[in-house]
Amino acid sequence: MTAIGHTGIEPGRLPARRRWATRLEPYLYAAPAVILIATIMLVPLVIGISYAFRDIRLLNPFSGGFVGLDQFVKLASDDDFRLALGNTVFWTGTSVILQFTFGLILALLLNRPFAGRGIAQALVFLPWAVPSFLSGLDWAWLFNPVVGPIPHWLTGLGLMEEPFNILADPDLAMWGPIVANVWWGIPFFAITLLAALQSIPRDIYEAASIDGAGALERFRSITLPFLAPTIAITILLRTVWIANFADLIVVMTNGGPADRTQIVASYIFTTAFRRLDFGYASAIAMVLLALLMIYSLLLVALRQTLLNRS
Amino acid sequence: MATIDLEAVAKSFGPVHVLEPVDLQIRSGEFVVLVGPSGCGKSTLLRMIAGLEEASSGDIRIAGERVNEVPPKDRNIAMVFQSYALYPHMTVAQNMSYSLKLRKTAKERIAEAVKGAAETLGLSKLTERRPRALSGGQRQRVAMGRAIVRRPQAFLFDEPLSNLDARLREQMRAEIKKLHARLGATSIYVTHDQIEAMTLADRIVALDAGKIQQIGTPLDLYQRPANRFVAGFIGSPAMNFVSGTYRAAAAGRPVHLQADHAALPVPDLDRPDGHAVTVGIRPEHVLVEPGDAPGTIGCGVELVEPTGMGTIVHLRLGDVALKAYRPGYTEWTAGQRVHVRLPREHMHIFDEASGARIEPAGSGRSPGLSEWPAATKLD
Numbered sequence: 053m054t055a056i057g058h059t060g061i062e063p064g065r066l067p068a069r070r071r072w073a074t075r076l077e078p079y080l081y082a083a084p085a086v087i088l089i090a091t092i093m094l095v096p097l098v099i100g101i102s103y104a105f106r107d108i109r110l111l112n113p114f115s116g117g118f119v120g121l122d123q124f125v126k127l128a129s130d131d132d133f134r135l136a137l138g139n140t141v142f143w144t145g146t147s148v149i150l151q152f153t154f155g156l157i158l159a160l161l162l163n164r165p166f167a168g169r170g171i172a173q174a175l176v177f178l179p180w181a182v183p184s185f186l187s188g189l190d191w192a193w194l195f196n197p198v199v200g201p202i203p204h205w206l207t208g209l210g211l212m213e214e215p216f217n218i219l220a221d222p223d224l225a226m227w228g229p230i231v232a233n234v235w236w237g238i239p240f241f242a243i244t245l246l247a248a249l250q251s252i253p254r255d256i257y258e259a260a261s262i263d264g265a266g267a268l269e270r271f272r273s274i275t276l277p278f279l280a281p282t283i284a285i286t287i288l289l290r291t292v293w294i295a296n297f298a299d300l301i302v303v304m305t306n307g308g309p310a311d312r313t314q315i316v317a318s319y320i321f322t323t324a325f326r327r328l329d330f331g332y333a334s335a336i337a338m339v340l341l342a343l344l345m346i347y348s349l350l351l352v353a354l355r356q357t358l359l360n361r362s
Numbered sequence: 363m364a365t366i367d368l369e370a371v372a373k374s375f376g377p378v379h380v381l382e383p384v385d386l387q388i389r390s391g392e393f394v395v396l397v398g399p400s401g402c403g404k405s406t407l408l409r410m411i412a413g414l415e416e417a418s419s420g421d422i423r424i425a426g427e428r429v430n431e432v433p434p435k436d437r438n439i440a441m442v443f444q445s446y447a448l449y450p451h452m453t454v455a456q457n458m459s460y461s462l463k464l465r466k467t468a469k470e471r472i473a474e475a476v477k478g479a480a481e482t483l484g485l486s487k488l489t490e491r492r493p494r495a496l497s498g499g500q501r502q503r504v505a506m507g508r509a510i511v512r513r514p515q516a517f518l519f520d521e522p523l524s525n526l527d528a529r530l531r532e533q534m535r536a537e538i539k540k541l542h543a544r545l546g547a548t549s550i551y552v553t554h555d556q557i558e559a560m561t562l563a564d565r566i567v568a569l570d571a572g573k574i575q576q577i578g579t580p581l582d583l584y585q586r587p588a589n590r591f592v593a594g595f596i597g598s599p600a601m602n603f604v605s606g607t608y609r610a611a612a613a614g615r616p617v618h619l620q621a622d623h624a625a626l627p628v629p630d631l632d633r634p635d636g637h638a639v640t641v642g643i644r645p646e647h648v649l650v651e652p653g654d655a656p657g658t659i660g661c662g663v664e665l666v667e668p669t670g671m672g673t674i675v676h677l678r679l680g681d682v683a684l685k686a687y688r689p690g691y692t693e694w695t696a697g698q699r700v701h702v703r704l705p706r707e708h709m710h711i712f713d714e715a716s717g718a719r720i721e722p723a724g725s726g727r728s729p730g731l732s733e734w735p736a737a738t739k740l741d
Contacts, residue, residue: 258414259447261434263461263508273460277451 103334110328123335132311133319133336140315140340143226143233144295148287150234155241160275162242163249173246180239188303191232195219195304219305222312229300229313237294241286248282249275284355291351292344316340363390363548364425364515366411371420373406381406381572383420391546397559398569398595404552405520407569411550412518413437424515440509441518444525446501448493448508454480455489458507479507482541499530506538510545519551523558535561556596560584568592586710590717593642593710599674601642602684605714610635617641617711619679624659629706629722638714645687647708650675650694651701658701663694677702 104123109115127133162173179187194200196217203215218224252275260270298317301307307314307322314322316336324333370383381403388394396404409415411422413434422429429437440461448457455476462472480486483503493501502522509517519538523531539562542549553559559566560580568575568583568591576588580596587593593601606617608631616625617639628641651658661684665676673692677684677700686702694700711720 253445253447255443255445255447256449258412258434259441259443259508260449260460261414262412262437262439262441263512264435264464265460266435269464274449 100334101338103331104338106331108329108331108334110330115331119331123332124339126332127335127339132314133316135311136314136316136319139226139313140295140317143230143301143313143315144291146230147233147237147294148290150230151237151290152241152283152287154234155238156245158238158242159245159249162246176242177239179236180243182236184236184297184299185303187232187236188229188300191228191235191300192219192304195228220309222309225305225309225313229304232300232304233294233297236300237290240290244282244286245279248279252278280358281355284351284358288348288351288355292348295340295344363546365390365423366516366548366550367421367423367426368407368411369421369423371407371410371417371422373403373410373415374418379572382574384574386567386574386577388548388550390548393542393549393551393562393564394567395551395553395559395563395565396567396569397553397556398575400554402569403572404554404567404569408441408518408520408550408552411516412439412441438512438514439516439518440512440514441520442502442505442509442522444521446493446505446522446525448501448504450493453490453492454485454496454504454507457493457504458489458511461508461512475511476507479511482510483507483537498526499534502526502530502534506541510541514547516548516550519549519553521553522551524553524555531558538562556598560596566596568595570595586719587642588719590640590642590712593712593719597644599645599685599687601644601710602648603640603642603712604679604682604684605638605640608633608635608637608639610637619659619682626659626704627657627706628709628711631711631720632723633720639720640712640714640717641704642710642712643704643708645674645685647705648677648684648686649703649705650677650686650688650692651703654701655703658703661700661702663696663698663700665696666692666694 105118105120107115107117107119107122158176162169162176166172182190194202196219197203197215203212203217206212207215219228256274257270260274265273295315296317298315298321301313301315301318302321305313307318317340320333320336320340323329323336366386366388368384368386368388370385371381372379372383373381384407386394396407398404406415410417411424413429413432417430424437424439449460452460458476458479459472462475467475476489477486480489483506485500485503485507488496488500488504493504496504502525505522522538523534526534535558538551542562551558551562563580565577566580566583567577570591576583576592578586583592583596587596587601590603594603604619604626606619606626608617608628609615609625610631610633612618612625612635614625614627615630617628618624619626619641626641631637631639633639654660659679661677661679663675664678664683667674667676668691672687672689673694675686675688675692675694677686679702684702711722712718713720
């Protein structure tokens with residue numbers, strides 16, 4: 053309620069200044085948030101995007117000029133970029149699918165009561181708390197036959213002829229960061245899916261079991277439909293996240309060997325902070341942004357149809 | 363349709379006994395109501411019959427076959443839940459046909475069964491809706507429909523009407539009764555509402571604190587409650603209780619009321635002088651008289667509640683509250699002094715210590731079925 057209620061004066065008869073104040077009021081309330089978002093998100097974004105159209109190389113004092121779409125043209129025929137794009141799809145897809153699968157299994161296990169469930173839950177969520185840099189380093193060591201046990205175990209199991217570092221094998225190197233990423237990201241799916249599982253009313257399961265549904269059928273016809281909206285949103289979030297997530301790769305393989313683990317995000321990182329070519333890095337980042345936005349819109353639309361259906 | 367037999371079925375969680383051993387034989391086609399206050403174990407008993415809860419001991423037999431280890435999906439029983447437990451992502455028709463589909467029933471047969479059930483329950487126009495778009499009463503009907511399409515061995519109802527408003531509850535109660543008359547299905551119905559128990563049941567099983575208190579027809583429980591709990595639980599407004607001491611030695615062998623030491627004429631009891639008893643009498647049997655006739659007790663009128671169909675008069679006798687119910691309207695008003703007569707033929711005497719019913723000496727029965735309508739001769 054504004055002054056109208058107090059004075060009883062008709063809105064049309066209010067003095068002009070008063071009328072302006074009334075009209076501005078909601079914008080003033082929203083202003084702090086809008087200003088904050090603009091300064092810390094929009095301004096850097098716009099500046100970053102502007103770099104994509106300029107030639108900005110830190111080591112070249114004469115750079116900085118406007119180059120139009122030149123960098124995008126160059127990008128279109130950049131084989132490294134194309135390789136990184138393919139690697140990104142493999143890295144993101146494999147990581148998300150494995151994280152989701154193990155996260156779901158873990159959530160289902162944690163959803164049933166057993167002795168020591170509280171402790172188990174706490175332990176399961178632990179990897180999430182480990183800094184990504186640290187877990188990358190740990191896993192790199194675990195894969196290293198000099199200090200780590202994994203190659204020796206694999207040899208013992210007969211999966212490897214002799215202990216070697218898979219991070220150095222061009223055909224297998226990507227699996228190193230993927231394993232680390234899966235280990236690190238399972239808790240995210242486990243937490244969110246467990247929360248969704250716990251919101252499913254128990255008597256619906258009971259009704260289904262009385263209706264004649266076995267455990268598998270109950271999972272298919274009750275658990276999955278109930279989880280579907282959560283699954284859609286978590287997979288969306290994780291995909292965007294992982295596609296942008298270069299920490300583990302930079303720490304474990306630095307994109308190598310022979311760029312076989314270079315993903316777009318780590319390529320941007322390398323271009324910007326190793327080659328110091330900020331302009332080109334921005335152009336790559338814009339393409340990645342566009343691709344991820346298209347993907348997100350598709351998934352949001354999918355989720356909406358799922359929600360409308362139920 | 364099938365018989366359901368419970369033999370010493372008990373449930374305990376560790377050292378806590380939620381249900382003492384229960385023996386109960388349910389005939390094929392019978393409608394049995396388990397009634398009792400919340401926490402009495404009635405839902406636990408139902409859930410054990412459904413297979414949702416494991417019996418700690420004892421045998422559960424459906425159609426003569428022991429089912430203790432049979433999972434719910436193979437017991438061929440249907441259950442209506444208090445929350446309805448409809449599948450929110452399925453339409454009404456899908457909700458009702460789910461069980462048939464799992465049983466690989468032919469499509470035509472499913473469509474026919476769903477159509478039939480929807481017609482019976484007045485849901486024909488709603489079959490393509492989702493539960494979200496239905497009212498409480500409609501959801502309740504869908505839950506019933508889901509049960510009847512299956513033609514199960516038995517129906518289990520877990521407080522199916524308690525989420526409905528009073529008017530709808532009354533209506534659904536009647537519909538359940540008609541449905542049962544038509545299908546003749548063995549039914550077990552759990553409720554805490556004694557009216558539902560009285561109106562629906564062929565037999566009532568009254569439970570309290572994990573123990574069966576009485577099993578019998580509704581009128582059995584109403585007219586010859588086995589103990590104070592059943593007497594107080596069945597009937598609304600509830601039975602009046604006054605404590606007193608049986609004076610076998612005194613003239614007329616009355617009960618001296620603790621409230622004001624008035625001597626209350628009671629039926630002869632097979633108990634020694636000085637035995638502590640509780641006298642129970644239903645409000646409709648309490649006679650309120652203006653004059654101080656012999657055998658009456660003086661009371662104050664505390665409150666008068668007209669219900670339209672009748673009037674509940676709240677009386678106070680010392681520190682004991684008494685209720686009298688009479689059909690129609692009464693001239694009594696709050697604050698008035700009146701005299702009440704408690705006719706001895708309508709009294710229920712209970713042992714003060716154990717709460718068990720004490721039968722009048724010499725007779726096997728106290729007020730029987732034939733005497734019951736006499737309750738109406740109040741004015």
